[in-house]
Amino acid sequence: MRALVIDDSATMRHIVADILQELGFDTCQATNGQEGLDLLESGQRFDLACIDWNMPVMDGLEFVAAVRARRQWPDLTLMMVTTEGERGQVVRALAAGAHEYVIKPFTADALASKLVLLGLLRGQERI
Amino acid sequence: MSMLGAVERQQVAEIAQEVFAAMVDRAPGLLRSAPVGPSAVADPLYAWVDLGTVPASRLLLTTDADTARALTRALLAMGEAQPVSEDDVADAFGEIANVLGGNIKALLPEHVGLTLPEVSRARPSGQAADACGEALFAWRGRPLVISLYTI
Amino acid sequence: MTISAGTFTFVADLVRRCSAIELPAGKEYLVESRLLPLVRQADLAGVDEYVDTLRTVPHCAEHDRVVDALTTNETSWFRDFTPFQALTRHVLPTLAAEHPTRTSVRVWSAACSTGQEPYSIAMACLDAAPTLRVDITATDISGQVLARGRAGRYSQVEINRGLPAPMLVRHFARAGTEWELSEQIRCRVTFLQHNLMDPPPSGGRFEVIFLRNVLIYFDPQTRAEVLRRVRSVLAPGGFLLLGATESTFGSQDAWERVAIGHGSLYRLNARGAA
Numbered sequence: 001m002r003a004l005v006i007d008d009s010a011t012m013r014h015i016v017a018d019i020l021q022e023l024g025f026d027t028c029q030a031t032n033g034q035e036g037l038d039l040l041e042s043g044q045r046f047d048l049a050c051i052d053w054n055m056p057v058m059d060g061l062e063f064v065a066a067v068r069a070r071r072q073w074p075d076l077t078l079m080m081v082t083t084e085g086e087r088g089q090v091v092r093a094l095a096a097g098a099h100e101y102v103i104k105p106f107t108a109d110a111l112a113s114k115l116v117l118l119g120l121l122r123g124q125e126r127i
Numbered sequence: 128m129s130m131l132g133a134v135e136r137q138q139v140a141e142i143a144q145e146v147f148a149a150m151v152d153r154a155p156g157l158l159r160s161a162p163v164g165p166s167a168v169a170d171p172l173y174a175w176v177d178l179g180t181v182p183a184s185r186l187l188l189t190t191d192a193d194t195a196r197a198l199t200r201a202l203l204a205m206g207e208a209q210p211v212s213e214d215d216v217a218d219a220f221g222e223i224a225n226v227l228g229g230n231i232k233a234l235l236p237e238h239v240g241l242t243l244p245e246v247s248r249a250r251p252s253g254q255a256a257d258a259c260g261e262a263l264f265a266w267r268g269r270p271l272v273i274s275l276y277t278i
Numbered sequence: 279m280t281i282s283a284g285t286f287t288f289v290a291d292l293v294r295r296c297s298a299i300e301l302p303a304g305k306e307y308l309v310e311s312r313l314l315p316l317v318r319q320a321d322l323a324g325v326d327e328y329v330d331t332l333r334t335v336p337h338c339a340e341h342d343r344v345v346d347a348l349t350t351n352e353t354s355w356f357r358d359f360t361p362f363q364a365l366t367r368h369v370l371p372t373l374a375a376e377h378p379t380r381t382s383v384r385v386w387s388a389a390c391s392t393g394q395e396p397y398s399i400a401m402a403c404l405d406a407a408p409t410l411r412v413d414i415t416a417t418d419i420s421g422q423v424l425a426r427g428r429a430g431r432y433s434q435v436e437i438n439r440g441l442p443a444p445m446l447v448r449h450f451a452r453a454g455t456e457w458e459l460s461e462q463i464r465c466r467v468t469f470l471q472h473n474l475m476d477p478p479p480s481g482g483r484f485e486v487i488f489l490r491n492v493l494i495y496f497d498p499q500t501r502a503e504v505l506r507r508v509r510s511v512l513a514p515g516g517f518l519l520l521g522a523t524e525s526t527f528g529s530q531d532a533w534e535r536v537a538i539g540h541g542s543l544y545r546l547n548a549r550g551a552a
Binding site for chain 1: 354356359434435437438439440442443444446447450451452
């Protein structure tokens with residue numbers, strides 16, 4: 001399983017990538033939505049993208065909308081991982097095509113539980 | 128009346144404790160309110176985000192440089208002796224301000240934007256509008272000040 | 279860390295054997311913190327001493343408690359997920375097919391803790407069968423957790439755990455630093471203080487009973503007794519849902535496993551229904 005971690009904060013990329021690696025994913029990182037899109041278009045295959053919202057150049061919402069509009073990656077699960085915590089923001093992200101939404105702060109097992117919901121992990125995989 | 132009026136001191140403390148328990152310490156109880164004590168920090172480092180309230184407001188974190196390095200190591204799950212660069216610290220400390228700011232802004236009656244975090248040894252302009260805008264914490268015994276004020 | 283390497287190895291082997299979960303090295307602190315409540319219950323001095331008592335006896339309920347303590351996460355929404363899928367995709371349709379005139383279903387969520395399970399049941403049922411009236415009785419021995427359940431408000435961190443984002447936006451609103459369940463969901467759940475050692479809640483039989491991750495805390499005799507009491511309030515053709523690693527072992531002459539998914543779904547067989 002391969003995951004793309006998109007966040008302008010190196011710290012957050014590190015934290016999310018670490019959790020995903022412990023769950024068995026190979027990870028790649030991008031610092032904004034455009035870089036993420038470039039990686040997808042380069043032909044690399046990903047099962048999951050964890051996307052921050054507020055980033056320069058192309059933000060997370062724009063990335064989600066772009067991915068869904070292109071329709072090239074139907075098996076790519078899009079999960080927002082963001083500080084945007086208003087209910088309205090969650091609604092916007094889901095409407096744009098995100099499959100899941102994690103509001104910071106989150107714990108490793110919460111992220112894992114979302115991946116179980118998405119069918120990317122079997123239940124009770126880890127402690 | 129500033130939108131900040133919607134934010135209570137207790138809520139800021141709850142948010143801070145959740146952020147630290149979930150992401151910094153991965154265990155609860157290591158960030159505690161420290162109601163008494165000097166709020167002046169020696170060798171300070173500042174991290175802040177601005178909220179798009181009208182007028183604008185600022186969430187400012189203050190700690191000493193050594194604590195900021197310890198926070199960075201904790202967030203990145205690094206060992207105590209491992210070196211961290213200034214860039215690592217700026218990014219990590221800034222991200223804590225970002226997550227705190229994001230959760231505080233979710234308390235507001237209307238959605239507002241949040242600036243990207245800034246980190247500096249120089250205190251940013253503006254000052255606490257009132258004493259209630261500042262809360263003192265002890266993280267693993269080290270000082271951390273969280274200020275929220277109109278700018 | 280204060281636990282011995284031998285203790286850690288024993289616990290890791292036990293957990294792996296019973297749950298297929300790997301406890302990686304470096305999690306000694308986790309073993310210690312999760313087992314301390316059991317150590318206190320057993321009135322022993324420390325984790326090493328407690329684990330020593332488990333080495334020399336054949337596998338029993340105490341071993342299961344250790345496994346549960348290590349493999350359990352904090353209370354989660356839609357815990358293990360598949361039982362809730364089984365509820366909406368198999369249980370409700372089966373009940374509807376067998377009783378076409380039925381307009382309501384009674385559900386008992388036993389040992390409901392802070393309410394995530396009964397509310398998950400309510401959300402799943404509302405989304406899958408919006409015209410079906412589902413009355414959920416949620417019980418727990420602790421008044422404290424029941425109060426939290428009744429309030430229906432949860433923190434950011436609790437909300438992230440197992441709750442699908444579409445369910446969050448459909449059924450929750452922000453309340454300060456927390457998220458609050460809609461009245462529409464809250465009104466479907468009645469919280470009652472109840473001890474599983476006592477006669478079951480009154481008010482008629484239940485079509486569905488959730489008894490998840492509780493039986494492992496009882497010895498075989500008590501387990502059988504609890505299952506007997508549960509059986510006495512299960513409606514004919516009703517369903518029982520247990521935890522992912524549990525079974526009706528010891529009482530299996532009354533129950534039949536429903537062969538879907540991970541196998542924690544049971545119905546009474548002819549002998550049990552008699």
